[in-house]
Amino acid sequence: MEIPGKEIPGIDIIEEEDISIGLISKVILYNDDWHSFDEVILQIIKAIGCSNADASNKALETHVKGKSVIFDGEFKECLRVSSVLEEIALHTQIVT
Numbered sequence: 001m002e003i004p005g006k007e008i009p010g011i012d013i014i015e016e017e018d019i020s021i022g023l024i025s026k027v028i029l030y031n032d033d034w035h036s037f038d039e040v041i042l043q044i045i046k047a048i049g050c051s052n053a054d055a056s057n058k059a060l061e062t063h064v065k066g067k068s069v070i071f072d073g074e075f076k077e078c079l080r081v082s083s084v085l086e087e088i089a090l091h092t093q094i095v096t
Contacts, residue, residue: 023096025078027071029062030091037063039088044070047084 029044037059044055048071061068071081075096082092 023075024072025075025094025096026069027078027081027085028067028093028095029058029070029085030067030093031062031065032091035088035090040090043085043088043090047071047081 029040037056040059040062041052041055044050044058045052048055050058058068058070062070070085070092071078073081075094078094082094085092
């Protein structure tokens, strides 16, 4: 609707920008007594797309040390990896 003699300011549409600051985060997987090695290995492969050998090494490190870094990268990707691991109730933590 126009008003005679009045200029109505237009609406500028601003596109959303990615303002992430590029901090690297890490997904830590904690050992438990409920999941088998095979379950953990398969879930690690599903979460990060690594080889069976790499997933086996990560699962073994988690078992021996009680926890291990499974993945590092952008926080958003760490959230995705963590959620995949937690699909079978594995315990994870994201740290920066």
